[in-house]
Amino acid sequence: MKSYFISYEDFKAKGGSIKSSTITYEELLAVLTMHMERLDKQFSLTINGHLPKPLHEILDDAFEQSHLYKAFYTQHCANRSYRYRSLSKNRVKVDFTLSYRMNRTQEKDMLAEITEVLARITTPAMSTLQKIVAVHDYIVRTYSYEMHTKGSPFAVSTFMAEKRGVCMAYALLFEKMMDMLDIPCYYVIGKADGEGDAGHAWNIVKLDVDWYHVDVTWDDIGHAYEHHEIRYRYFLLTDDQIANNHQWDLDLYPPCTSDHFHMLHHLYDACIVGDELIYPHPKTACLTAMSLKKLKARKLADISVQQCTFANGIVYVSNYSDGETLYSYHIETAEITKLSADKVKSIARDLNQVVVTYDNDRTKYIELEHISQTIDAKTITVNELDEKQYTEVAMMSFGDSWLATFDETSEIFVALKSADGVELFINEPVKQLTVSLELDKGIQLQMTANRKQVQFEQAAKLIVPIQLVAKDLQALQKQFAEQLVVKERTVILEVSRSLHVQIKR
Structure with missing residues (x-):
C-alpha cells in the first residue's frame, strides 16, 4: 500500500x-x-x-x-x-x-443496535469465516438497495432505521461490524460497471493471512430475482476475479490473491448452520451442505429446493420437486416434512422470525428461539430481580464515571441506580459501601467498605445500557463468558469483587 x-x-x-x-x-x-x-x-x-x-x-x-x-x-x-x-x-x-451525516446520539444508538445484532448472529466460539458469513447474510437479508429514502441514503443511521440505502451504507455497516468483531477490514472506494459516475463502495476483509473482496451490495439480489434472496458471487474474491467489473486504486489496499473460496461463488440462498453452508446445489438444486473449513460438499436430501432459510434447528425450503411447497429439513434427525400444500412465493428471515409468503398472499410467521450465549443458564435477568427488597441509592454520573456511597446503622440490601440506566444490585446485606465505576475502556469497578475492598459470597448484578460498552462488548464477552449476558439492550454482569479490565483499542 x-x-x-x-x-x-x-x-x-x-x-x-x-x-x-x-x-x-x-x-x-x-x-x-x-x-x-x-x-x-x-x-x-x-x-x-x-x-x-x-x-x-x-x-x-x-x-x-x-x-x-x-x-x-x-x-x-x-x-x-x-x-x-x-x-x-x-x-x-x-x-x-x-x-x-450523523450526530453523537445517532452514533450511540447505532453502536448499541449493532452490538445487539452481533450478539444475536455471532458467538465468540465462531470462526472468523463463520462470522464474516453471518454478517454478510444478515445485511443482505435485512436491507434493500434504494436511493430514494427519507433520510440520507448514504448514512448508516438511515440504513438501519429505514432498512434501505445505497452501496455506501452497505459497505460502511459491513466495515463497522467487522471492526467490532476485531476482523481487519477496509472500506473500498472505486467504480463498477453499471454504477455510472457516482462511484461504488465495497469491502476488503482479512481472513487468516489473506485478503479478499466482499461486495455485499451486489450480493443482494432479493429485489431483482423472484426466487432468490442472496448470492455469494461477490463474496471472498481475488483482485483478478472482481476486476471483471470493478475498478479501484490498487496502491491503496492490500493485494487479494487467494482464490481459496471460488467454490462459493456459484451459490444462491445459502444459510449458515454451525460450520456448514446449506444451499441448493447450483446444477441439481438438491439440498446440499458444504463444510466452511474444508470446502467439501455433501448431499443432504434428494429433493429440488430453493430459498434455504435456517431457524430453530430446521432448514425451511421451497421444494420444487413438489410444486414449490414449504418443506422443513431437521438438522439433527435429517427428517424431511411437508408443512403446507400452498405454493411458496418467498422465505425470508430477520432477527426475530422467519416469514413465509405464499402465492395466495397468505403469510406464515415462525418465531426464532433465541438461546443465550452465556454458559451459565441460571443467571437471573433484570425482570427476575425482586426490586422491592432493595433500598435505592442514587449513583452520580460524571461522563464515563459513576460514584455512589452510603452508610447505614443496620444491614440492608441496596440497589445503586443512576439516571442514565447504570445499576448495581448488592445481593448481600451491608451497612456501608462506596462504589466507583469507570467505563472508558473496559470496566474498572471499585467496591470498598471502611476503605477496604469487599468480596461478596452472593454475586452482585451490574447492569449497564449496551451503548455504554458497545465498543468493548466483544472483548468483554470473551473475558466474562460465564458471567455476562446481553438482554433487552443491557449488559448484565455478575461481580463478586472489584474489577479492573482494561480493553486496548
Whole structure:
C-alpha cells in the first residue's frame, strides 16, 4: 500500500494524539481521522516542515484517503472546508470546518443496535469465516438497495432505521461490524460497471493471512430475482476475479490473491448452520451442505429446493420437486416434512422470525428461539430481580464515571441506580459501601467498605445500557463468558469483587 501519510495505527503506536495541534504533513491523515472519529466540527492544525507538494493537494489527498481508517466516521463526513495561512516559511496553520451525516446520539444508538445484532448472529466460539458469513447474510437479508429514502441514503443511521440505502451504507455497516468483531477490514472506494459516475463502495476483509473482496451490495439480489434472496458471487474474491467489473486504486489496499473460496461463488440462498453452508446445489438444486473449513460438499436430501432459510434447528425450503411447497429439513434427525400444500412465493428471515409468503398472499410467521450465549443458564435477568427488597441509592454520573456511597446503622440490601440506566444490585446485606465505576475502556469497578475492598459470597448484578460498552462488548464477552449476558439492550454482569479490565483499542 503506497501513501506518503503515516498510518493511523502507526501514529497511535508512537504515542500520537490530537492533544497537540502541531504536526507534520505525514501525520495529517491520522490526525484528521482522529478528529472525525470524535465528530469534531471545527478545529485547527499547524503543519511544520517542508511540503513536497502544494498544501491544498496534500489536504485533498488526506481527505480522499481518510476512508482507509475508521471509515464509519470519516465517510459520514458530508462536507468539509478549510482555510490556511502561513505563519513562517515552513509553518502553516489550517482551520477546518466539517459537517456529518450523523450526530453523537445517532452514533450511540447505532453502536448499541449493532452490538445487539452481533450478539444475536455471532458467538465468540465462531470462526472468523463463520462470522464474516453471518454478517454478510444478515445485511443482505435485512436491507434493500434504494436511493430514494427519507433520510440520507448514504448514512448508516438511515440504513438501519429505514432498512434501505445505497452501496455506501452497505459497505460502511459491513466495515463497522467487522471492526467490532476485531476482523481487519477496509472500506473500498472505486467504480463498477453499471454504477455510472457516482462511484461504488465495497469491502476488503482479512481472513487468516489473506485478503479478499466482499461486495455485499451486489450480493443482494432479493429485489431483482423472484426466487432468490442472496448470492455469494461477490463474496471472498481475488483482485483478478472482481476486476471483471470493478475498478479501484490498487496502491491503496492490500493485494487479494487467494482464490481459496471460488467454490462459493456459484451459490444462491445459502444459510449458515454451525460450520456448514446449506444451499441448493447450483446444477441439481438438491439440498446440499458444504463444510466452511474444508470446502467439501455433501448431499443432504434428494429433493429440488430453493430459498434455504435456517431457524430453530430446521432448514425451511421451497421444494420444487413438489410444486414449490414449504418443506422443513431437521438438522439433527435429517427428517424431511411437508408443512403446507400452498405454493411458496418467498422465505425470508430477520432477527426475530422467519416469514413465509405464499402465492395466495397468505403469510406464515415462525418465531426464532433465541438461546443465550452465556454458559451459565441460571443467571437471573433484570425482570427476575425482586426490586422491592432493595433500598435505592442514587449513583452520580460524571461522563464515563459513576460514584455512589452510603452508610447505614443496620444491614440492608441496596440497589445503586443512576439516571442514565447504570445499576448495581448488592445481593448481600451491608451497612456501608462506596462504589466507583469507570467505563472508558473496559470496566474498572471499585467496591470498598471502611476503605477496604469487599468480596461478596452472593454475586452482585451490574447492569449497564449496551451503548455504554458497545465498543468493548466483544472483548468483554470473551473475558466474562460465564458471567455476562446481553438482554433487552443491557449488559448484565455478575461481580463478586472489584474489577479492573482494561480493553486496548
